[in-house]
Amino acid sequence: MLRAEELELLGDLRGASVLHLQCNAGQDSLSIAQLGADVTGVDISDEAIAFATRLSSDSGIAARFERADVYDYFVAAQARGDQHDIVFSSYGTLCWLSDLRSWARGIAQLLKPGGRFVLVEFHPFALVFDPNWRFKYDYFNDAPVVEAGVHDYVAESGLGLAPGGEHAGVKDFCNPHPSFEFAWGVGQVVTALAQAGLRIDSFVEYPYINGWKAFECMRDLGDRRLAPPEDLPRIPLMYSIAARRPPA
Numbered sequence: 001m002l003r004a005e006e007l008e009l010l011g012d013l014r015g016a017s018v019l020h021l022q023c024n025a026g027q028d029s030l031s032i033a034q035l036g037a038d039v040t041g042v043d044i045s046d047e048a049i050a051f052a053t054r055l056s057s058d059s060g061i062a063a064r065f066e067r068a069d070v071y072d073y074f075v076a077a078q079a080r081g082d083q084h085d086i087v088f089s090s091y092g093t094l095c096w097l098s099d100l101r102s103w104a105r106g107i108a109q110l111l112k113p114g115g116r117f118v119l120v121e122f123h124p125f126a127l128v129f130d131p132n133w134r135f136k137y138d139y140f141n142d143a144p145v146v147e148a149g150v151h152d153y154v155a156e157s158g159l160g161l162a163p164g165g166e167h168a169g170v171k172d173f174c175n176p177h178p179s180f181e182f183a184w185g186v187g188q189v190v191t192a193l194a195q196a197g198l199r200i201d202s203f204v205e206y207p208y209i210n211g212w213k214a215f216e217c218m219r220d221l222g223d224r225r226l227a228p229p230e231d232l233p234r235i236p237l238m239y240s241i242a243a244r245r246p247p248a
């Protein structure tokens with residue numbers, strides 16, 4: 001479900017051609033389509049794309065979904081001459097990408113002149129903490145951090161990430177596959193976009209996180225926004241970037 005932050009940044013979507021990168025199971029892609037856009041969602045996961053395609057057909061909300069690695073998709077889409085009004089990406093996408101420069105270049109090349117890129121992400125400063133708010137991870141990382149398998153954070157976040165209804169998830173779920181996560185600093189992200197030729201219109205940091213119960217004792221601010229406990233200093237937990245390909 002789209003949140004107020006991305007809705008405001010995306011603006012009027014009627015008639016817009018939108019490329020949704022790392023769209024996962026397509027719920028946000030279909031919400032964007034419902035607002036009048038022509039949407040293409042791309043994700044590397046077979047299962048997510050199969051779900052998204054089924055959801056589109058079951059709901060009658062039209063959208064295209066393609067299973068692809070974003071880097072391969074950029075090459076193929078550029079060869080076809082695809083151009084979009086908006087490229088969108090949100091919540092937990094950058095940590096899976098190994099090459100920020102190619103990512104930014106791919107986005108810039110698939111935008112029409114004057115087209116916009118919208119990103120809403122978890123703030124890398126928040127990701128230096130373990131779940132108990134203890135400093136654990138370097139902010140600056142040249143190599144991916146190797147972690148135990150991704151846990152069932154959707155079920156652990158309750159209604160925060162499943163507004164359609166809470167579900168228990170898989171009991172005692174234990175993912176045997178380690179994850180390799182890239183901690184891109186905000187300077188690296190902004191620089192990659194600027195060097196790809198995009199003009200940054202806004203860069204906003206938020207003192208709360210949408211939905212994801214990443215840490216202990218989060219305070220519920222309502223509207224599925226979560227903030228650190230009151231005895232902790234206010235820190236940025238999310239950020240957004242709106243950038244634009246300069247008009248021709």
Ligand SMILES: C[S@@+](CC[C@H](N)C(=O)[O-])C[C@H]1O[C@@H](n2cnc3c(N)ncnc32)[C@H](O)[C@@H]1O
Pocket residue numbers: 022023024025026027028042043044045048068069070071089090091092093096097
């Ligand atoms: C946390 S999810 C994004 C959540 C999504 N914005 C949503 O609201 O549902 C991250 C997604 O990135 C996808 N992903 C990771 N690496 C990718 C890659 N190289 N190319 C395409 N998709 C990728 C994963 O399959 C996953 O669906």
